[in-house]
Amino acid sequence: MLLIPCPFCGARDETEFVYGGDAGVERPRNPETTTDEAWTDYLCFRDNPQGMHRELWFHRDGCQRWITIERDTRTHELGAVRLSRS
Amino acid sequence: MRRQPFRAAEGGHLVDRSEPLRFDFDGHRYEGYQGDSLASGLLAAGVRIVARSFKYHRPRGVWGFGSEEPNAMVTTGIREDARANLKATEILLSDGLEAFGQNAWPSVAWDMGGAVGLAGRLMPAGFYYKTFMAPTRGWSALYEPLIRRMAGFGPAPAAPDDAFYAKRRIHADVLVAGGGPAGVAAALAAARAGARVVLADENVRFGGALLRMPGEIEEGDGLAWIDTAIAELETMSHVCLLRRATVTGYYDHNLLTVAERPDDDVEPSTPAVRLWFVRARDVVLAAGAHERPLLFDGNDRPGVMSASAAAGYAHAYGVLAGRQVVVAGNNDSIYAVARLLRGAGVAIAAVADSRSGGGVPDLPCRMGWVVERAVGSRRVRGVLLRRADGKPEDKGERIACDFVAMAGGWSPTLHLHAQARGSLDYDEERGLILPGRAGGVNRSAGAAAGRFDLDGCLAEGWAAGLAAATSSGHERPVGPPPRSPNRSAGDAPVSWQVGPGKRFVDLQYDVTAADIELAAREGYQSVEHVKRYTALGMGTDQGKTSSMAGLVLLSEALGRPVARTGTTTFRPPYTPVPIAAMAAGLVGEGRDALRRTAADDWHEAQGAVFTAAGLWRRPRYYPRDGMEEVETIEAEVRETRGGVGIVDVGTLGKVDIQGRDARVFLDLIYANRISTLGIGRGRYGLMLREDGRVFDDGVIMRLGEHHFYLTTTTAHQHAVMQHIEFLLQTVWPELEVYASDVTEHWFAAALAGPGSRALLGRAAPELDLSDAAFPMMAVRAATVAGLSALVFRMSYSGELSYEIAVPADHGLALWTRLLSEGREDDLTPYGTEAMGVMRIEKGHVTHAEADGRTTPDDLGLGRMVSADKRGVGKRSLDLPALRQKGRRQLVGLSVIDTQARIPPGCQVAESSDMKPAPPLGHITSFCYSPTFGRAIALALVENGRARTGQTVHITSPMTGLSMAAEVVPPVFYDAQGTRLHG
Amino acid sequence: MADDLSDIRRSPLAGLDLGSRAGGAGGVLLSEGAARESFILRGQADDAAFARAVEAALGIGLPQEPAAAVGSDALLIRLGPDEWRLIVPLADGGQFAARLASELARAGGPGALVNVSSATTVIAVAGERATDLLATGTGIDFDPTAFPPGQSVRTRVGNTQALIHRQAVDAFELHVPRSHARSFWEWLEDRGREFHAAIAL
Amino acid sequence: MQRYSIFSLLKGALSGHQDWEPAWRAPEPKSSYDIVIVGGGGHGLATAYYLARNHGISNIAVLERGWIGGGNTGRNTTIVRSNYLLPENQRFYEHSLKLWEGLSRDLNYNVMFSPRGVINVFHTDAQRDYWVRRHNGMRYAGIDAELLTRADLTRLVPALNLSPDLRHPIVGGVMQPRGGVARHDAVAWGYARAADALGVDIIQDCEVTGIDMQGGRVTGLQTSRGPIGAGRIGLAVAGHSSQLAQMAGIRLPIETHLLTATVSEPVKPFIDTVVSIAATHAYISQTDKGEVLIGGSLDGYNSWSQRGSPARLEDILSAASEYFPRISRLRQLRHWAGVMDMSMDGSPIIAKLPVDGLAMTGGWCYGGFKATPASGWCLAWTLANDAPHELNAPFSLERFRTGAMLNENGAGPVAAAH
Ligand SMILES: Cc1cc2nc3c(=O)[nH]c(=O)nc-3n(C[C@H](O)[C@H](O)[C@H](O)COP(=O)(O)OP(=O)(O)OC[C@H]3O[C@@H](n4cnc5c(N)ncnc54)[C@H](O)[C@@H]3O)c2cc1C
């Protein structure tokens, strides 16, 4: 069970959070002019790295902010953490 | 009752001889003392056979002293009370304890299953992969049932465990795993430095190896020093001492689990097990080492045991494992063991030391001698000794004894270190696997780190405790470390001496050296393959005493260095954890709270039959005297459509939206346009997922310039909130919008039916309910039944209807006041069934239709997607598959036979024959419509809209039922909506 | 004409009939806390106009620290970067909130104020085993240096989300979602067996 | 190949079991192969076996970075069934089930396929409608399916808690009688032995680190044991699919997540079927050795750690013991986790990839063990014919581009939601 250092609340158990996936995925700014390929890239295709992963978590049982953290997907070593909207 | 023939005249620091206890084993009564373990009690009584082995049903005795025990598994209690697979070494004797041998019939002493052993030659490792294949279903039909009967150790449980189990989640600066000399030193140093310390040891008393064998610390008895240290720790409020507490798992980010078995029999509120979850900044792993077996023919015979265990029974319990012992081994500990046993009254038949030279004069040492075979079957009667460097033709020498204490050296307990993903280093010279680089924040110390001398253990423990305290920010002075004159332990040379015969490696699963060699020969050469092919180390002891031997044998068989062979993966738990302990606090409503609306008490008092809606419960219907469920539901529908009904809609999700950009945002999250809503007006809205499928629906109301209130479906309250926050915080952070989940604050009830206006008019006399003043989809603040409320005019049932929302604390008042106000209108409370019937009649979709695969167009809601604005999910609607012809579309089905009733889970097919063929579609919602006097359904049907007017079949192949139905538009009831206006 | 609200207010715990269960003394005492008015306050912490409006209305500055509580019988707790919870005695009759609303309006309407008075139920847990009982169901560190009296956290406890306000070293108030309150109370009682939990009125 | 039978065992007993041959060879890798399969799990080994047996191609190597069967094949809850909702899945898994039914004899290795019935219980009307509809649909696909009343459940699963007082009481169930379990390790070993006998080189301790390409076509692989040439390459690496595809410059709609399983100490049999519980997502069976085997849902975030968390275990075990109260008397012996190739719609990908000569099987989520025979069968076909078979044509990569998702449970493109 991870201990996730919420930038606002401090370190809390993983069970307080909801995972939101790859933080690097960007929603196309102009969906209507985006190709099917680029749009479905956004919807479905992921890097899925073995190593550092920048990802989103929602602190459901705490500050209710979405946060962005860096985590090694093999060891769960953590890197930088920030509020997604800041 | 039998006496205790093997209890020494004195000794035993764990037992209280003034408190005798009686206990039963396999129906015989014995006596022991307070403080005994079942194992020591049985040994004292002279019981030698305590178990039968898994495969060959060989008789087995007590082998070890604590949690490493591979053999002595028993069941306590009978039938409903039975607890299987407990280690006799870990059971504290209590008066009246009843224990039984396992896996044997009629008893472990006389086991018919022993006959299986005779066929042993047919059952080498993996034999079952090679046979039982014919005929094709032979395995499951013929052989498997036989194999299954032989499976398992203990009896299947016959009843739930109703003991109390507890949990505790705590934080610590330093967790010390293991309370031997190293662990106690570590805890003391860390605690004196000011760290918050948790010290956990699996035994009843701190002391570790000192419980088994005395040692000297600070010029006195080692255990006495331990007691003093513990007494000091006990005075510190920042220290938590846990006895009979096993550190069972080491998880991510330094979370460790500790299973504490508080002393039995204390009081009813004492849990059987308290499971601790310790989030530690630093961890000292001081879990000691396990003694290794020697491998010789018959090394599994009752009476052959770990030397330190034999010593431990004498020292800790004053119990002798026999009268005459052969001590055999490869390291200096055999002398201390022999002397201790001699002092306790055991005759020393021989001390066989596999090393040549040296020896001690006071003991009958055989230097350079090893055990080749244990003689005897139901118990050891002697051993055959042979020169270690002897030739095969040497006959050796037979020595009589009634137990064998074998000391094969020590294996550090690497479990927790390895669970934390630490690396393992093989020390070739010492024949030891040692903890290498730590994973997680921890340090190993003492025997767990391969330090086997007492002085070294104390020093290392102390240093580790100090370092752990420092790393967690505590640096108060702590004084000098404790010292011991025991400064060397004389390492054991690696000597996995092996002779011919049945040499058992894994006693629990009857894995022999030959099995390991066979596996290697057959190509199962990875250590993990060997484990899986032979079951080595897969027993309830998880190979604590056998893994190392197996590893070395495999390396020898393959002619490859041990370091390259590697170990199998260490996994939690270190020792088995009761499932009930894991489940504690999480059963029933403890796991999933039952959500109740503000009117729940009324529904309950009314005898409502409830149904689940997510975690909420809602009245399904309100039973009436002498009426069946279906009749009641029909009555609720009829009375609502013909008069007025009231339904609790308190479970709907509600979100308050404010902020300058609220309108912009709502346009983005709904498929249809919301920004054009006037203040005081509401609109039905459809939310899409980004992949274009319908996500949720609800009503959006505009309360002020920048203030909206929206509802979500009951099921999606949290998902919608999370979705909104996701979009606001990560996709459109520039928007100034504040969303707040207000579901819990509001209670709501809907009045529906032609009589609703009159009733509401009386309850809210100040409110002008005329169509002009309060049109459809309008919202008004008003006083209703004396309560400040929000009133929305909207309809789910197809009737004129108003939803009234009040703060939930007033919800019951609103509900009961409306009911009493409505008495003259025959106001009918109705439940989810009647509501469901009315919504199907009206063709409203729910999650059954919006099942995550359907697009707005599939549901006939394509026109709601506004063409001239952006929004979540809209882009996906242009993907080819979502526009493809032949998708399943929502239709209504009207069953032709008015007597027919639709069973659950039906398909829709072209014909009624139900033969394999692709069906046309499926039923999503169905009911008997009292309004139309026939069964109706909503269905998703291939090209459904084009089939309007056709006849299809609603089928249920599993029940054999089918019925013809006409495809109709999904809105059955009042398609023009005239009734909404009353 | 709206009635006197105190008569019609009904606690979600009413159905449990705590009165019949009350009594005993144990390591921990459970009781239903006094009902409060409570409001979600949203806004930008660095928006001076917003901060001034809050201060003008409540007489206290916007707490900047996570989870800090300010005021004597009124609490203003910071729960998130742009979220506070205002908790005031019921007897206040909504005056605080009304003042706050009008100050915010005067400041041009920054942020948002949402009444959630009915959304939570207050449960008090007190006694020397109070932290032990709570620690059966939450991973929060109750060490007084990590979580000093006067502070609050929002977290998960057992089967519910809760806002925990620590009043003293061994006294807590838990604000739990109304719909969960009954299940949560029963969970507390069950877990409290270990500490001989007693119920007070 | 040395035939296995009761007679060969008898013969072995006489010779003290000295004469057993290796079940598979340990060859040095050749410099090149017609086809190289990456991944020595069940899927990779099955692919090699069917390539050799069905398509007569035997110049094949299976490269495994660790030991064969050590991935998810060796750590799953072994449930085999074909009770799917979507027709594409029904057809494919039913084909697999048919292969399972003859597998032990086909391979001359007892994989202990035990069709003891797979039961799903449900708790609400909505769940009932879904499960019954799914099983009615199976009948239309020619698959066995039964509706179970509470009385049936009492009879079939005496240990199941049918009390109406449960938080989520069971209202009924459905069963696929031909579903069951199999001995996971034996599946890898049996395929390996049979493939080896047909000439396939099984090369363990051989990690693929790169894919060589020329002119948009694969030519070989870089491995920890040196470069190996390959005419075609089949990827069957489950949780590592993204990594291998990345080596060919391809991104996949897959995330790798963690799934935990646990076993109790072994006791005498008292659960004779496989039961899956809708309310809490736990599934439970008892192995032939006596352990109660329990699985649950994902940890829910990308991970290769294979460790699992105590929170998930509390979840799984509380759920399992609520519905099988007697197991609360048992103790948990061991728990572990596997890395799951979670696809974005919950269905697999068995397809040619956008580089010539490269194809994959992956995206198996919770369910790839049961797919082992058919996945190998289809990938073999796809590699041999350079085109998919109609059974796996729907499991293309393209579907994620066109929106034709095969979404069994209706969740959106969120890997952890399937
Ligand atoms: C806990 C758990 C429970 C499950 N329960 C079930 C169930 O009940 N029923 C069911 O049907 N399915 C179940 N599954 C899923 C199922 O186990 C898998 O989908 C299936 O076994 C995948 O098989 P595979 O052969 O594709 O993968 P694996 O067996 O994982 O084989 C892939 C192999 O590729 C190797 N590899 C990876 N990278 C490289 C490289 N670079 N070079 C060389 N080799 C490489 C790996 O070492 C591994 O051996 C479960 C999974 C888990 C984890």
Ligand SMILES: NC(=O)c1ccc[n+]([C@@H]2O[C@H](COP(=O)([O-])OP(=O)(O)OC[C@H]3O[C@@H](n4cnc5c(N)ncnc54)[C@H](O)[C@@H]3O)[C@@H](O)[C@H]2O)c1
């Ligand atoms: N003569 C020898 O060759 C030899 C060899 C090994 C050890 N020893 C002696 O053993 C002692 C070693 O001291 P030490 O403190 O390192 O080890 P120890 O064996 O004295 O103490 C370890 C303690 O940890 C407990 N434990 C193990 N795993 C646990 C877990 N997961 N959770 C909770 N408790 C657990 C054990 O039951 C034991 O009580 C020294 O006295 C040393 O001289 C001697």
Ligand SMILES: Cc1cc2nc3c(=O)[nH]c(=O)nc-3n(C[C@H](O)[C@H](O)[C@H](O)COP(=O)(O)O)c2cc1C
């Ligand atoms: C069906 C099945 C049954 C298992 N039974 C046991 C068992 O009886 N004893 C045991 O120690 N492990 C058992 N395991 C777990 C394995 O030991 C091992 O943990 C698992 O295969 C994962 O491998 P790893 O731990 O080496 O990573 C079982 C695994 C499976 C899949």
Ligand SMILES: [Zn+2]
């Ligand atoms: Zn937070």
